[in-house]
Amino acid sequence: MPDQQAPTGELHSVPALLARNVARYGNRPAYREKEFGIWQSWSWAEAADEIRALALGLMALGLKPGDHMAIIGRNRPAHYWGMIAAQMCGAVPVPLYQDAVAEEMAYVVEHCGARFVLCGDQEQVDKVLEVEETVKGIEQILYTDRRGMRKYDHSRMNALADVQAEGRAAATRLGPELDRRIAALDYDSTCVMLYTSGTTGKPKGVVLSNRNIIETSKNTAGFDRLTQAEEIVAYLPMAWVGDFIFSVGQALWSGFTVNCPEGAHTMMTDMREIGPTYFFAPPRVFEGQLTTVMIRMEDAGRIKRWLFRHFMEVARRVGPALLDGRPAGLGDRLSYALGRLFVYGPLKNTLGLSRVRVGYTAGEAIGPEIFDFYRSLGINLKQLYGQTEASVFITQQPDGEVRSDTVGVPSPGVELKIAENGEVFYRSPGTFVAYFKNPESTASTKDAEGWVATGDAGFFEDATGHLRIIDRAKDVGKMADGSMFAPKYVENKLKFYPNILEAVVIGNGRDFCTAMINIDLNAVGNWAERNNIAYASYQELAGHPQVYATIREHVEAVNRSVAEDPMLSGCQVHRFLVLHKELDPDDGEMTRTRKVRRAVINEKFADLVAALYDGSSSVYTETAVTYEDGRKGRITATLKIEDAQVFGEAQGRKVAAE
Amino acid sequence: MTRMQTQSQSQSQAPLPAQDGHVTADGRQIGGVMMEMKNITLRFGGVVAIKDISFDIRQGEIRAIIGPNGAGKSSMLNVISGFYHPQEGEVWFKGYRRGPMKPYEVARLGIARTFQNIALFDGMSVLDNIMTGRLNRMKSGFLAQALWWGPAEREENLNREAVEKIIDFLEIQNIRKTPVGRLPYGLKKRVELARALAAEPQLLLLDEPMAGMNVEEKEDMSRFILDVNDEFGTTIALIEHDMGVVMDLSDRVVVMDYGRKIGDGTPDEVRSNQDVIDAYLGVAHD
Numbered sequence: 017m018p019d020q021q022a023p024t025g026e027l028h029s030v031p032a033l034l035a036r037n038v039a040r041y042g043n044r045p046a047y048r049e050k051e052f053g054i055w056q057s058w059s060w061a062e063a064a065d066e067i068r069a070l071a072l073g074l075m076a077l078g079l080k081p082g083d084h085m086a087i088i089g090r091n092r093p094a095h096y097w098g099m100i101a102a103q104m105c106g107a108v109p110v111p112l113y114q115d116a117v118a119e120e121m122a123y124v125v126e127h128c129g130a131r132f133v134l135c136g137d138q139e140q141v142d143k144v145l146e147v148e149e150t151v152k153g154i155e156q157i158l159y160t161d162r163r164g165m166r167k168y169d170h171s172r173m174n175a176l177a178d179v180q181a182e183g184r185a186a187a188t189r190l191g192p193e194l195d196r197r198i199a200a201l202d203y204d205s206t207c208v209m210l211y212t213s214g215t216t217g218k219p220k221g222v223v224l225s226n227r228n229i230i231e232t233s234k235n236t237a238g239f240d241r242l243t244q245a246e247e248i249v250a251y252l253p254m255a256w257v258g259d260f261i262f263s264v265g266q267a268l269w270s271g272f273t274v275n276c277p278e279g280a281h282t283m284m285t286d287m288r289e290i291g292p293t294y295f296f297a298p299p300r301v302f303e304g305q306l307t308t309v310m311i312r313m314e315d316a317g318r319i320k321r322w323l324f325r326h327f328m329e330v331a332r333r334v335g336p337a338l339l340d341g342r343p344a345g346l347g348d349r350l351s352y353a354l355g356r357l358f359v360y361g362p363l364k365n366t367l368g369l370s371r372v373r374v375g376y377t378a379g380e381a382i383g384p385e386i387f388d389f390y391r392s393l394g395i396n397l398k399q400l401y402g403q404t405e406a407s408v409f410i411t412q413q414p415d416g417e418v419r420s421d422t423v424g425v426p427s428p429g430v431e432l433k434i435a436e437n438g439e440v441f442y443r444s445p446g447t448f449v450a451y452f453k454n455p456e457s458t459a460s461t462k463d464a465e466g467w468v469a470t471g472d473a474g475f476f477e478d479a480t481g482h483l484r485i486i487d488r489a490k491d492v493g494k495m496a497d498g499s500m501f502a503p504k505y506v507e508n509k510l511k512f513y514p515n516i517l518e519a520v521v522i523g524n525g526r527d528f529c530t531a532m533i534n535i536d537l538n539a540v541g542n543w544a545e546r547n548n549i550a551y552a553s554y555q556e557l558a559g560h561p562q563v564y565a566t567i568r569e570h571v572e573a574v575n576r577s578v579a580e581d582p583m584l585s586g587c588q589v590h591r592f593l594v595l596h597k598e599l600d601p602d603d604g605e606m607t608r609t610r611k612v613r614r615a616v617i618n619e620k621f622a623d624l625v626a627a628l629y630d631g632s633s634s635v636y637t638e639t640a641v642t643y644e645d646g647r648k649g650r651i652t653a654t655l656k657i658e659d660a661q662v663f664g665e666a667q668g669r670k671v672a673a674e
Numbered sequence: 675m676t677r678m679q680t681q682s683q684s685q686s687q688a689p690l691p692a693q694d695g696h697v698t699a700d701g702r703q704i705g706g707v708m709m710e711m712k713n714i715t716l717r718f719g720g721v722v723a724i725k726d727i728s729f730d731i732r733q734g735e736i737r738a739i740i741g742p743n744g745a746g747k748s749s750m751l752n753v754i755s756g757f758y759h760p761q762e763g764e765v766w767f768k769g770y771r772r773g774p775m776k777p778y779e780v781a782r783l784g785i786a787r788t789f790q791n792i793a794l795f796d797g798m799s800v801l802d803n804i805m806t807g808r809l810n811r812m813k814s815g816f817l818a819q820a821l822w823w824g825p826a827e828r829e830e831n832l833n834r835e836a837v838e839k840i841i842d843f844l845e846i847q848n849i850r851k852t853p854v855g856r857l858p859y860g861l862k863k864r865v866e867l868a869r870a871l872a873a874e875p876q877l878l879l880l881d882e883p884m885a886g887m888n889v890e891e892k893e894d895m896s897r898f899i900l901d902v903n904d905e906f907g908t909t910i911a912l913i914e915h916d917m918g919v920v921m922d923l924s925d926r927v928v929v930m931d932y933g934r935k936i937g938d939g940t941p942d943e944v945r946s947n948q949d950v951i952d953a954y955l956g957v958a959h960d
Contacts, residue, residue: 053847163843
């Protein structure tokens with residue numbers, strides 16, 4: 017019944033945008049999802065009908081204005097519809113991380129007081145039932161996938177399709193009330209509440225209004241000239257602000273198509289089939305892809321390897337210049353065209369990036385070599401800098417001004433200032449309303465004039481006006497001799513090596529820096545296979561002498577490059593060890609967005625840190641781990657600690673220190 | 675007449691609830707007797723593989739056949755599937771006595787199986803392999819299928835839909851187009867299960883579904899077997915070596931040793947049966 021959602025003139029709510037899209041793009045595809053091997057598609061008109069039916073059904077079940085509805089599941093159109101339907105009813109959608117364990121979920125569900133929970137499948141329903149043992153207040157559980165749900169007690173449980181059917185049946189009775197609730201929505205109504213993963217402490221609920229989301233979407237869609245013809249693949253966690261902005265905010269503002277993959281493990285195939293034109297990924301995804309490509313090239317025949325190496329060299333020289341529209345010689349252009357034919361084209365196609373017009377990476381700094389690799393292929397990959405509290409966008413790079421070491425200029429509508437201590441502050445229409453039920457944190461983050469502290473230290477480059485982020489403001493410290501300590505800077509350099517998945521550099525207040533390193537099982541495992549090195553476990557491979565030798569080479573190469581920067585040369589890694597387990601969000605060592613939690617690691621691996629500084633050559637340790645099914649266990653290991661060569665001034669300093 | 679016979683027979687041999695149908699602790703419906711083996715003896719020349727064995731399989735249950743190596747388990751499964759015809763004894767299926775049959779006739783009866791050694795088409799994709807499981811359900815002729823015309827196209831679409839549902843069910847969407855030869859062992863086993871399921875069987879025979887799997891793969895497979903039984907109500911008869919798995923999965927267990935039946939009952943009953951313990955752990959000779 018799209019006619020009941022006629023445009024209101026002012027596009028001040030998500031349902032209003034939906035109604036406009038029905039009127040303007042009615043028959044264009046709004047959502048696609050691959051199911052049973054086929055891309056199912058919904059036009060804007062069809063999607064609006066589904067969403068309205070769902071909203072009516074939710075009202076019939078008793079969803080009231082001001083209620084919170086938690087949504088836990090993978091990216092599916094039904095879950096996006098759930099978020100929009102909740103807003104239509106005047107309620108607030110709260111998407112959660114689907115891989116969160118029950119106890120993490122319990123905190124959030126209790127904190128927001130969710131009365132309704134929308135689950136993707138049986139697994140999520142089971143978790144919610146577990147949460148219910150400790151948390152009261154959940155009244156209705158909805159689920160999308162019926163599989164395995166037949167035997168559950170359905171007195172407070174419904175399949176989403178049934179809710180929609182009931183909603184359709186009640187359209188005449190509840191329709192007018194729903195229209196009243198939709199009409200009551202304005203720019204100040206809450207659009208969504210997202211919990212920040214929080215590198216420290218408990219997650220905080222960030223309240224974002226329609227103004228935050230819609231203004232930000234409008235400004236940034238204009239910045240990159242997004243149109244209704246864009247295709248995006250929605251695969252990032254729904255609980256993450258980026259996915260909300262791309263798959264809901266910008267998608268509704270620009271009217272483009274949101275494609276949902278069949279599942280996480282079919283993502284690469286689905287992406288190739290869709291060929292997104294607008295793509296977003298955290299550096300980790302690009303790193304992972306690059307590692308896979310490199311591994312496969314090493315396994316390829318000699319001719320292919322030569323072709324790849326030769327043309328990647330050409331690409332490195334010519335690609336970025338061509339992408340930025342700078343002049344290049346005729347010979348170079350010809351070589352590049354050949355390369356496109358033989359290497360770049362097929363490679364981009366394999367990665368599903370052939371049609372990308374605008375690509376973004378954010379969340380963490382990306383290794384310059386990785387960044388340049390993609391740009392040299394002719395993919396317009398850019399960086400942006402943002403956070404949940406800003407509705408993502410703080411700065412972004414305009415086309416033609418892309419560099420790996422800056423994060424760009426302020427996004428449209430965003431004001432920036434740098435505090436005395438180097439911390440970056442911003443003020444924008446996207447600035448969050450408040451932290452839910454947490455006025456103290458709100459007050460300490462956002463001042464009366466609306467300036468928000470990012471927690472990151474950075475500076476503007478004089479020549480270009482681009483912002484450069486050095487590190488988390490609280491992570492930037494001083495070494496014992498007073499020189500600057502910026503762990504992220506070194507870690508990012510280490511992580512560029514395919515063999516290194518994660519690195520934690522320690523050194524604040526110390527005489528010298530040390531590092532704990534996680535190997536990448538994919539890359540190192542492949543190397544072991546090719547060199548006939550047998551191993552039974554991650555732990556055994558991580559402790560292999562040859563692996564240590566390789567990692568030491570990487571560490572020393574990084575030291576050499578760090579030594580070139582006089583400001584940061586003190587951050588060279590003097591001693592390192594290779595960890596016996598992968599850092600894991602389930603063990604609390606990383607956030608769900610896979611950022612290292614330094615405090616947790618320093619505490620949990622205190623014995624290892626001590627050993628790194630007391631000069632011992634090996635250390636015995638016991639570590640608690642959480643398995644995927646939630647069980648807890650312990651692993652024990654004896655880890656070697658090795659010295660790495662340092663360069664420049666640091667060389668002398670170390671000798672002096674000893 | 676047949677019905678009564680079956681009833682009296684089954685009561686005499688295995689501990690069963692008094693009524694025909696009952697509901698298990700986890701809420702599944704176990705019905706009447708679906709298949710009954712009566713005094714089966716199977717010989718290969720002078721070797722007696724199976725000696726005078728009787729047991730039944732009830733509608734909707736998971737029935738396991740266990741025993742040490744060479745006990746005659748696979749022979750028994752082959753008798754059930756109709757591949758071997760016993761020299762003595764009778765096989766009753768859904769109230770009818772079954773004579774010697776061709777494999778395709780067995781398949782049409784609604785019995786499907788997987789093999790101990792994977793028997794898939796290595797060069798074909800996962801999807802095509804599973805599609806072969808639907809062959810029995812295709813009615814259009816060779817020519818119509820080759821020309822992709824009218825009813826043949828509709829039929830193919832319906833079959834593809836059924837296969838896609840199984841792919842979804844067994845969570846193998848990501849390998850849909852991958853040639854089977856490139857898959858790891860655990861996944862091949864899953865594809866084989868998918869192909870058997872594609873025939874929409876009433877009775878599913880699994881010959882060592884977990885052989886050679888690691889713990890994680892075994893857990894996955896166990897979950898799928900339970901899900902199949904639960905979701906489609908398929909009756910399952912399986913042979914397995916891993917005692918833990920058998921005891922967790924099955925409703926009732928037949929234990930064989932040297933071609934004889936030495937135990938029959940629920941996992942708990944079988945576990946405490948002295949003959950079974952002797953067969954598995956050996957007997958002390960003093």
